[in-house]
Amino acid sequence: MQYSVGVEYALHCLVYLIDVPSKESVGIKDLAEFQGLSETFLSKVFGKLSKAGIVSSVSGVKGGYRLSKSPEDISFWDVVEAVEGPKPIFQCKNIKDNGYLYREGSCSAPSSCSINLVMLAAEEKMRDYLRGKTLSWLNEELERVLPQKTREDTRKYFSKSNI
Amino acid sequence: MQYSVGVEYALHCLVYLIDVPSKESVGIKDLAEFQGLSETFLSKVFGKLSKAGIVSSVSGVKGGYRLSKSPEDISFWDVVEAVEGPKPIFQCKNIKDNGYLYREGSCSAPSSCSINLVMLAAEEKMRDYLRGKTLSWLNEELERVLPQKTREDTRKYFSKSNI
DNA sequence: TTAATCGTCGATTTACTTTATCGATAATAC
DNA sequence: GTATTATCGATAAAGTAAATCGACGATTAA
Numbered sequence: 001m002q003y004s005v006g007v008e009y010a011l012h013c014l015v016y017l018i019d020v021p022s023k024e025s026v027g028i029k030d031l032a033e034f035q036g037l038s039e040t041f042l043s044k045v046f047g048k049l050s051k052a053g054i055v056s057s058v059s060g061v062k063g064g065y066r067l068s069k070s071p072e073d074i075s076f077w078d079v080v081e082a083v084e085g086p087k088p089i090f091q092c093k094n095i096k097d098n099g100y101l102y103r104e105g106s107c108s109a110p111s112s113c114s115i116n117l118v119m120l121a122a123e124e125k126m127r128d129y130l131r132g133k134t135l136s137w138l139n140e141e142l143e144r145v146l147p148q149k150t151r152e153d154t155r156k157y158f159s160k161s162n163i
Numbered sequence: 164m165q166y167s168v169g170v171e172y173a174l175h176c177l178v179y180l181i182d183v184p185s186k187e188s189v190g191i192k193d194l195a196e197f198q199g200l201s202e203t204f205l206s207k208v209f210g211k212l213s214k215a216g217i218v219s220s221v222s223g224v225k226g227g228y229r230l231s232k233s234p235e236d237i238s239f240w241d242v243v244e245a246v247e248g249p250k251p252i253f254q255c256k257n258i259k260d261n262g263y264l265y266r267e268g269s270c271s272a273p274s275s276c277s278i279n280l281v282m283l284a285a286e287e288k289m290r291d292y293l294r295g296k297t298l299s300w301l302n303e304e305l306e307r308v309l310p311q312k313t314r315e316d317t318r319k320y321f322s323k324s325n326i
Numbered sequence: 327t328t329a330a331t332c333g334t335c336g337a338t339t340t341a342c343t344t345t346a347t348c349g350a351t352a353a354t355a356c
Numbered sequence: 357g358t359a360t361t362a363t364c365g366a367t368a369a370a371g372t373a374a375a376t377c378g379a380c381g382a383t384t385a386a
Contacts, residue, residue, distance in 0.1 A: 027331090226355090
C-alpha cells in the first residue's frame with residue numbers, strides 16, 4: 001500500500017512555487033524538466049491541485065501555475081487529499097452481513113463496525129499531523145537546512161525574467 | 164490509495180479466534196465460509212499472519228489456526244504490518260538529484276528530504292494509535308456493543324465439538 | 327490577425343499490483 | 357491407508373496507477 005507518486009510530484013513541485021512573485025508563474029514544462037518527470041503526467045497532477053484550489057493556472061504564452069493562496073494556508077494534507085482523493089485508507093467492503101460485527105447490515109454504515117472505526121480514527125491521527133504542517137513551515141525548514149546558494153540558484157532557474 | 168482487503172479479512176477473522184480455547188483451532192474453510200470469502204485467498208493472508216507470529220497453525224485433519232499469543236499482545240498495527248508489509252505509505256522514489264531538496268543525493272536517504280520526514284512522522288502517528296488498540300480491547304468493545312446472543316451463536320459456529 | 331505557447335480534457339495504452347485460482351506437497355486424525 | 361488440512365509456488369484474472377496522445381481553447385507576442 002502506497003501513496004501514488006503524484007503526491008510526491010505535487011509536494012516537490014509546490015516547493016518551487018512558494019517563492020514565485022504573485023504576478024508570475026511557473027510552467028509545467030520547467031517543473032518537469034528540472035526534476036526529470038513526465039510532463040504530461042505532471043500536468044494531470046496539477047489539474048487536481050488546480051481543482052482543489054491550491055494553485056491557479058495562467059493560460060497562454062508564458063503561462064503556468066502559481067499558488068492560489070498563502071503558503072501558510074496550504075497544508076500537507078490539503079495536497080495529499082487533492083491528489084489522492086477523499087477516500088479513507090481503510091474501507092470495509094466485501095464482508096458479508098453474517099459476520100457478527102455488523103448491527104446495521106453493512107460494514108461501512110456509520111458507527112456499525114468497530115474495526116472500521118478504529119482504522120478511521122487512526123487515519124485521522126495521521127491527517128491531523130499533516131494538517132499541522134504547511135508550505136510556509138516547509139519553506140522555513142528548507143531555509144534552515146539547505147545552503148543559501150542552492151536556493152538562490154533554484155529561484156533563478158524558475159524566474160521568467162531570467163530567460 | 165487503499166489498504167488491501169487482506170487487512171480487512173485478517174482483522175475480521177482474528178475476532179473469531181479470540182475466544183477459541185487454547186487446545187482447539189479454527190479452519191480456513193470455516194472462516195471463509197462464514198464470511199463469504201475466497202478460501203484460497205484467505206489462506207494466503209493467514210500464511211502472513213503465521214509468519215508474523217500472530218497465529219500458529221495446526222496441520223492435518225481438524226487442523227486450523229489459533230492465536231499464538233495473548234490477545235492483549237496483538238495490536239491492530241501488528242496485523243496491518245503483517246499483511247501489508249513494512250514499507251511506508253509514502254516513499255520518495257523517482258525524483259532526480261537536481262531538485263534542491265536533496266543534500267545527500269537520494270531522497271530516501273536518512274534525514275535528507277524534509278518532505279519525506281514529514282510524511283514518515285505522520286504515518287508514525289497512525290501507527291501509534293493502532294499500536295494502542297489490541298485484540299483484547301476489541302473483544303471488550305464487542306462485548307459492550309453486540310447482543311450477547313449473537314456472540315454465543317458465533318462461538319458455537321466455530322466450535323469443533325459442535326460438529 | 328497569425329503563430330506559437332501553454333493549460334484542459336478525454337481516450338487510450340502500458341505497466342504494475344492486488345486478488346484469486348490451481349496443483350503439488352507435507353502433516354495429522356481416524 | 358485415507359481423508360482432511362495447512363503450505364508453498366506458479367499462474368491467471370482483475371483492477372489500478374502511470375504515462376502517452378491528440379484535439380481543444382485560451383493567451384500572448386509580433
